[in-house]
Every structure is written in C-alpha cells, then in structure tokens.
Amino acid sequence: AQKITQTQPGMFVQEKEAVTLDCTYDTSDPSYGLFWYKQPSSGEMIFLIYQGSYDQQNATEGRYSLNFQKARKSANLVISASQLGDSAMYFCAMRLDSNYQLIWGAGTKLIIKP
C-alpha cells in the first residue's frame, strides 16, 4: 500500500538556522512524484517543490531543497536560512504515475523563533 510518513508532528527552530523536515514514503510503483506543500494559518496550500522518481538530481527552489534518497525512500525538505514567515504546517505528498490522487503525510508544524 502507498503511504507517506512524517515523523515530526512539531518543530521549533531558531530564525536564520537551516531546518530539515523528514518524509519517508512507501510504494512499489517505479514511477511517482513527491511534493512538498506549505500551509500557513490562513489556510492556503502553497506548492513548494517537486521531485520525480527518475530525477537524478535533487530538486531546488530558492531556499528550499529536497534531499531525495531513493534507496531509503526518503524525501526530506531542507529550508536554508529560516525566516519567521516560514512558520506553517508542511505536508509531504506522493502521486503515482498511474493515479492522480495525492497521498498525504500527516504534516509537520514548524515554528520559527525570533
């Protein structure tokens, strides 16, 4: 069965520090995509970064990078130089090539301390 696991329900990080949010996934399908979304308290779900299962290089988008370790089935999100505005809920999600449904993790609530 397909599953996404986020083991950190909550994290506190000092402003300007880097932070790693963990995500592991389980699937036997060879072709899939992994997504990270940010959800501030306002409610909007904001797409951050995508990694395809066949991508050779780790995805990067500005201060966001995805540490993709296929053999370990992990897709951790790294935020460099954290800012107060990074405080939000972060969801990891997976989508199989054969299906257009997103499988979501439980989320990690990140709080950046000044």
Add this chain to the structure above:
Amino acid sequence: DTEVTQTPKHLVMGMTNKKSLKCEQHMGHRAMYWYKQKAKKPPELMFVYSYEKLSINESVPSRFSPECPNSSLLNLHLHALQPEDSALYLCASSQDGLGTGENNEQFFGPGTRLTVL
C-alpha cells in the same frame, strides 16, 4: 494568472440551508479538485473533474453535490449539512489529470472555512 480563487472565504450555515462554494482558475488547467480538510489534518480528496467530467467521487455523501459548468469553474453545492461537515474546503487545479511531472502539480485556492450550526 497563476491563481485559484475561491468564494466565499467564510461561510456559516444552518443544517437546513442550501449554499454553494465557488472555485475559479484561468490557467487553462483541465483537472479540478475538491478537498475537505479538518484542523491539523491533511486534506481529504472529495471529487475530481477531468476535462469537465466527474472522474472521482470518493464516496462523498449526497448532501455534497459538485458541478463543473465549464473548464474554468467548479462549484460545490451544499444541502442539509451536519455540524461534522464544518471544515476548510479547498479547491485545486492541475494542468492534466493524468500522469506526473512538475507541470502537473496541484495549485490550491485559499479555501472556504465552513461552519455548520
């Protein structure tokens, strides 16, 4: 225009009311989605429209009725809701319903916070 808009932002309704949630996108996306999200939980998929046809209905009660009048609009008609239906309702769209790829990520609207009294 790279956004999904949703109206209203907040909605309070009684159990006997009929109301509608609206969602609009002008990105030329061919798949649109309705999600329900309870506090501190991930979104739960309700419906998917692909090329204006209902493709997925995740066993949603009939008191929720989706409608896709055209490729840019998605409505969710609400009737005889229960207090447990109170949640954030998120609309999303993607370029194509099938397949993966970076250009197929789902773009979400800001949501409608629904309270059923």
